[in-house]
Amino acid sequence: MKKMILTTVLLTVLTAVNAQEAKPATKGTKDPAVMEQRAHERAEKRSAAMAQDLGLSAEQAEKVKPINERFAKEVAQLKQAGGPDDARKARLKILRETRDRDLKAILTAEQFTKLIELRKAKKDDTEDDEVKAPHNE
Numbered sequence: 001m002k003k004m005i006l007t008t009v010l011l012t013v014l015t016a017v018n019a020q021e022a023k024p025a026t027k028g029t030k031d032p033a034v035m036e037q038r039a040h041e042r043a044e045k046r047s048a049a050m051a052q053d054l055g056l057s058a059e060q061a062e063k064v065k066p067i068n069e070r071f072a073k074e075v076a077q078l079k080q081a082g083g084p085d086d087a088r089k090a091r092l093k094i095l096r097e098t099r100d101r102d103l104k105a106i107l108t109a110e111q112f113t114k115l116i117e118l119r120k121a122k123k124d125d126t127e128d129d130e131v132k133a134p135h136n137e
Contacts, residue, residue: 030080039072046072053118054111063106071099 046068051061074095078088104112 032080035076035080036073039076040069043068043072050115054107054114056107056111060106060111064103067099067102067106071095 043065047061047065050056050064050068056064075092078091078095082088103115107115
Protein backbone atom coordinates (compact mmCIF):
# COMPACT_ATOMS: atom_id res chain seq x y z
CA MET A 1 0.00 0.00 0.00
CA LYS A 2 2.81 2.41 0.88
CA LYS A 3 4.54 1.66 -2.44
CA MET A 4 1.36 2.42 -4.37
CA ILE A 5 0.85 5.75 -2.60
CA LEU A 6 4.51 6.63 -2.97
CA THR A 7 4.41 5.77 -6.70
CA THR A 8 1.28 7.87 -7.19
CA VAL A 9 2.82 10.86 -5.42
CA LEU A 10 6.05 10.47 -7.39
CA LEU A 11 4.18 10.37 -10.72
CA THR A 12 2.13 13.40 -9.74
CA VAL A 13 5.25 15.39 -8.85
CA LEU A 14 7.03 14.38 -12.07
CA THR A 15 4.01 15.34 -14.14
CA ALA A 16 3.83 18.75 -12.46
CA VAL A 17 7.55 19.39 -12.96
CA ASN A 18 7.38 18.29 -16.59
CA ALA A 19 4.44 20.62 -17.27
CA GLN A 20 6.43 23.61 -16.03
CA GLU A 21 9.47 23.16 -18.26
CA ALA A 22 10.54 26.29 -20.10
CA LYS A 23 9.25 26.38 -23.64
CA PRO A 24 11.11 28.05 -26.49
CA ALA A 25 10.17 31.63 -27.18
CA THR A 26 7.41 32.02 -29.72
CA LYS A 27 5.90 35.30 -30.88
CA GLY A 28 7.28 38.59 -29.73
CA THR A 29 10.87 37.47 -29.30
CA LYS A 30 13.75 39.64 -30.43
CA ASP A 31 16.24 36.75 -30.42
CA PRO A 32 18.19 37.12 -33.67
CA ALA A 33 18.41 33.37 -34.31
CA VAL A 34 14.67 32.89 -33.86
CA MET A 35 13.86 35.91 -36.01
CA GLU A 36 16.19 34.69 -38.75
CA GLN A 37 14.61 31.24 -38.69
CA ARG A 38 11.12 32.76 -38.94
CA ALA A 39 12.26 35.00 -41.80
CA HIS A 40 13.56 31.95 -43.64
CA GLU A 41 10.27 30.11 -43.08
CA ARG A 42 8.26 33.11 -44.29
CA ALA A 43 10.42 33.40 -47.41
CA GLU A 44 9.99 29.70 -48.19
CA LYS A 45 6.24 29.91 -47.67
CA ARG A 46 5.96 33.07 -49.80
CA SER A 47 8.03 31.54 -52.60
CA ALA A 48 5.93 28.36 -52.65
CA ALA A 49 2.70 30.36 -52.67
CA MET A 50 3.95 32.56 -55.49
CA ALA A 51 4.98 29.53 -57.53
CA GLN A 52 1.52 28.03 -57.13
CA ASP A 53 -0.62 31.18 -57.39
CA LEU A 54 1.27 32.73 -60.30
CA GLY A 55 2.16 29.53 -62.15
CA LEU A 56 5.89 30.20 -62.09
CA SER A 57 8.24 28.14 -64.19
CA ALA A 58 11.00 26.21 -62.40
CA GLU A 59 13.51 28.85 -63.50
CA GLN A 60 11.34 31.71 -62.23
CA ALA A 61 10.73 29.92 -58.93
CA GLU A 62 14.48 29.55 -58.36
CA LYS A 63 15.06 33.24 -59.10
CA VAL A 64 12.23 34.36 -56.80
CA LYS A 65 13.51 32.44 -53.75
CA PRO A 66 16.58 34.62 -53.05
CA ILE A 67 14.53 37.80 -53.50
CA ASN A 68 11.97 36.64 -50.93
CA GLU A 69 14.75 35.41 -48.62
CA ARG A 70 16.57 38.76 -48.76
CA PHE A 71 13.36 40.71 -48.19
CA ALA A 72 12.32 38.57 -45.20
CA LYS A 73 15.77 38.87 -43.58
CA GLU A 74 15.90 42.63 -44.07
CA VAL A 75 12.40 43.04 -42.59
CA ALA A 76 13.40 40.88 -39.61
CA GLN A 77 16.51 43.03 -39.08
CA LEU A 78 14.40 46.16 -39.34
CA LYS A 79 11.98 44.86 -36.69
CA GLN A 80 14.84 43.83 -34.44
CA ALA A 81 16.55 47.21 -34.73
CA GLY A 82 13.41 49.06 -33.66
CA GLY A 83 13.56 52.80 -33.86
CA PRO A 84 10.99 55.47 -34.70
CA ASP A 85 7.88 54.27 -36.52
CA ASP A 86 8.24 56.84 -39.31
CA ALA A 87 11.78 55.75 -40.09
CA ARG A 88 10.84 52.06 -40.01
CA LYS A 89 7.86 52.62 -42.31
CA ALA A 90 10.00 54.59 -44.75
CA ARG A 91 12.66 51.87 -44.79
CA LEU A 92 10.00 49.17 -45.19
CA LYS A 93 8.54 51.04 -48.16
CA ILE A 94 11.99 51.12 -49.78
CA LEU A 95 12.44 47.38 -49.13
CA ARG A 96 9.06 46.62 -50.72
CA GLU A 97 9.79 48.77 -53.75
CA THR A 98 13.17 47.06 -54.21
CA ARG A 99 11.57 43.63 -53.91
CA ASP A 100 8.86 44.55 -56.42
CA ARG A 101 11.41 45.96 -58.87
CA ASP A 102 13.41 42.70 -58.65
CA LEU A 103 10.28 40.57 -59.02
CA LYS A 104 9.08 42.60 -61.99
CA ALA A 105 12.32 41.75 -63.79
CA ILE A 106 11.61 38.01 -63.35
CA LEU A 107 7.84 37.75 -63.71
CA THR A 108 5.84 38.25 -66.87
CA ALA A 109 3.59 41.31 -67.00
CA GLU A 110 0.53 39.10 -66.39
CA GLN A 111 2.15 37.37 -63.42
CA PHE A 112 3.19 40.65 -61.84
CA THR A 113 -0.29 42.12 -62.33
CA LYS A 114 -1.79 39.03 -60.72
CA LEU A 115 0.66 39.33 -57.80
CA ILE A 116 -0.44 42.93 -57.19
CA GLU A 117 -4.12 41.90 -57.40
CA LEU A 118 -3.57 39.05 -54.90
CA ARG A 119 -1.84 41.42 -52.48
CA LYS A 120 -4.68 43.92 -52.78
CA ALA A 121 -7.29 41.21 -52.18
CA LYS A 122 -5.39 39.96 -49.14
CA LYS A 123 -5.08 43.50 -47.77
CA ASP A 124 -8.81 44.10 -48.30
CA ASP A 125 -9.64 40.83 -46.50
CA THR A 126 -7.42 41.81 -43.58
CA GLU A 127 -9.02 45.24 -43.32
CA ASP A 128 -12.51 43.66 -43.38
CA ASP A 129 -11.54 41.29 -40.56
CA GLU A 130 -10.24 44.20 -38.46
CA VAL A 131 -13.52 46.08 -38.89
CA LYS A 132 -15.64 43.05 -38.04
CA ALA A 133 -13.79 41.80 -34.97
CA PRO A 134 -11.55 44.20 -33.08
CA HIS A 135 -9.09 42.59 -30.68
CA ASN A 136 -10.50 44.20 -27.57
CA GLU A 137 -14.06 42.93 -27.88
